[in-house]
Amino acid sequence: MANNKDSLLKSTSFWQHDYGHYTPNLSLAENLKADVAIIGGGFTGLNTAWQFKKDNPNARVVVLEADIIGFGSSGRNAGFSTKLFGLEPEMVVLRWGKQKMIDAHRYMNMAVAHTKSLIEQNGFQSDYSHAGMLRVSYAQKQLQRIRKTYQLYQELGIDTGLTWIDKNRIQQEFYSDRIIGGIYDTDTGTLNPCKQVRELKRLAESAMVKIYETSPVMNIEKTASAIILKTPNGQVAADKVVIATNAYTRQVPDARSLKNKQYPLWTYQVVTEPLTAAQWDSIGWKDRQSFGDNRHMLHYFRTxxxxxxxxGGGDAIAYKTGAKLEIPSPMNWEHCEAHLKWIYPQLKDVRIDYRWGGPVSVNADMAPEISFIEDERIIYSGGCFGHGVSLSHLNGRTIADLLNNNKTELTDFWIVNRKCIPMPGDMLSFIGGQVARKALKVGDWWEERHVRNH
Ligand SMILES: Cc1cc2nc3c(=O)[nH]c(=O)nc-3n(C[C@H](O)[C@H](O)[C@H](O)COP(=O)(O)OP(=O)(O)OC[C@H]3O[C@@H](n4cnc5c(N)ncnc54)[C@H](O)[C@@H]3O)c2cc1C
Structure with missing residues (x-):
């Protein structure tokens, strides 16, 4: 494994380091014809490719990945396969109304189940565990808010699998005075994201999908008979194209109508060294559920x-990203480490082994989107916020239905082909992001002012 200095320099994820040696496929070096070409080899792109090829064994399906499989958010995330959608349920109800929140919850239920069964049915070696997830509070005001969230789930009739956990019970499981209650959701999984995305690659290739790595699409040309994707050393002329670039979408060339779809926000994560048996004994957490807090700038934790x-979490940085750009943030990494040790002072001497970051795709509508772009031959998927693991897997199935021209329960979901509020230009998006971030941080400071001393 690389040392701290290397990981700081490269900012690649722990999962990418931990994977060990990986041999990427060759770049595209010829001119090909395809029925479907997919730009981006993350969860969305690879599951779309596999699902469509499964439906159409004779179809020619090509995936073009700018870097290597696992480079993007799919190889960097925390691996929570959850039902969380967009921002908070309150925000979804405020912006979209109750029925759309209920529909979104149903879609996310299917997303978690779809991801789990994909893993189980295809024997993925991606360390999947279905141990559930807690949403916890540290301060009374946070507790009041999470109680309202719980009541909202009950009122909407979407509280199956959720239970309220009070301070006594939570502290019997997690030996931390900081955690004072929250909600437990039994139906959440965790996975190793880099193994997962490369298992998806294996599955797609087993069905004869052609995957080219280090093959950035540099030009998209629409003609009456095909859409031509140009990479440095070859091109694909495809009947249909899927733009599965999520938070990297501003880097996709010649797609002006994509530029205002979403904006990338960078978020940061750290991982400790392996804990000793004594350290595990000192903190409880025997069932190894994942947990997140309900701060406005939330943190998330898993084993x-x-x-x-x-x-990780606790803050985010808005940047104009490039597909290759890394944005190290020592300040955010220090914050993460301090927060972990604030919850668990028992771990004050534990070493942080890796630090990294990655982009999440946010949009003005606070909900994901799958849309045709100017032309029914081009489908775009993005705006997954920080909750894209299960979602992007199921979106792959939804996009395959759209490519097949099938009207299904999935293609009827309201994120499909909706009119999205456009994001402003780079500078305004950046300023808006900074203002929102400051406001959320002030909200957290206010709620936690009685329990924090850092
Ligand atoms: C630090 C972090 C933690 C997260 N934690 C969670 C979590 O715990 N749970 C959760 O649900 N979600 C989480 N997310 C969000 C989740 O990772 C994403 O929503 C999801 O991985 C998106 O998958 P994707 O396939 O759509 O995009 P990506 O995985 O980003 O794939 C897009 C790909 O497109 C490629 N690309 C870009 N431009 C081009 C081009 N011109 N030509 C060819 N290829 C191109 C990129 O190289 C990239 O590989 C997290 C994100 C981050 C960054």
């Missing part, structure tokens, strides 16, 4: 298969 804790 890894080799006995570490990984956690």
């Amino acid at each position: 890894t298969a080799d006995g570490r804790i990984t956690m």
Whole structure:
């Protein structure tokens, strides 16, 4: 494994380091014809490719990935396969109304189930565990808010699998004075994201999908008979194209109508060294559920298969990203480490082994989107916020239905082909992001002012 210095320099994820040696496929170096070409080899792109090829065994399906499989958010995330959608349920209800929140919850239920069964049915080795997830509070005001969230789930009739956990019970499980209650959702999984995305690659290739790595699409040309995707050393002429670039979408060339779809926000994560048995004994957490807090700038925590804790969040940075751009943030990493040790002072001497970051795709509507772009031959998927693991897997199935021209329960979901509020230009999006971030941080400071001393 690389040392701290290397990981700081590269900012690649723990999962990418931990994967060990990986041999990427060759770049595209010829001119091909395809029925479907997919730009981006993350969860969305690869599951779309596999699902469509499964439906159409004779179809020619090509995936073009700018970097290597696992480079994007799919190889960097925390691996929570959850039912969380967009921002908070209150925000979804405020913006979209109750029925759309209920529909979104149903879609996300299907998303978690779809991801789990894909893993189980295809024997993925991606350390999947279905241990559930808690949403916890540290301060009374947060507790009041999470109680309202719980009541909202009950009022909407979407509280199956959710239970309220009070301070006594939570502290019997997690030996931390900081955690004072919250909601437990039994139906959440965790996975190793880099293994998962490369298992998806294996599955797609087993069905004869052609995957080219280090093959950035540099030009998209629409003609009457085909859409031509140009990469540095070859091109694909396809009948249909899927733009599965999520938070990297501003980098996709020649798609002006994509530029205002979403904006990338960078978020940060750290992972400890493997904990000793004594350290695990000192903190409880025997069932290894994942948990997140209900701060406005939330943190999330989980364990890894080799006995570490990984956690992240607490802040985000808006940047004009490039597909290759890394944005190290020592300040955010220090914040994560301090927060982990604030919850668990027992771990004050535990070493942080890796630090990294990655982009999440946010949009003005606070909900994901799958849309045709100017032309029914081009489908775009993005705006997954920080909740895209299960969602992007199911979106792959939904996009396959759209490619097949099938009207299904999935293609009827309201994120499909909806009119999205456009994001403003780069500078305004950046300023808006900074203002929103400051406001959320002030909200957290206010709610936690009686329990914090850092
Ligand atoms: C730090 C972090 C933690 C997260 N934690 C969670 C979590 O715990 N749970 C959760 O639900 N979600 C989480 N997310 C969000 C989740 O990771 C994403 O929503 C999801 O991975 C998106 O998958 P995707 O396939 O749509 O995009 P990506 O995985 O980003 O794939 C897009 C790909 O497109 C490629 N690309 C870009 N431009 C081009 C081009 N011109 N030509 C060819 N290829 C191109 C990129 O290289 C990239 O590989 C997290 C995100 C981050 C960054």
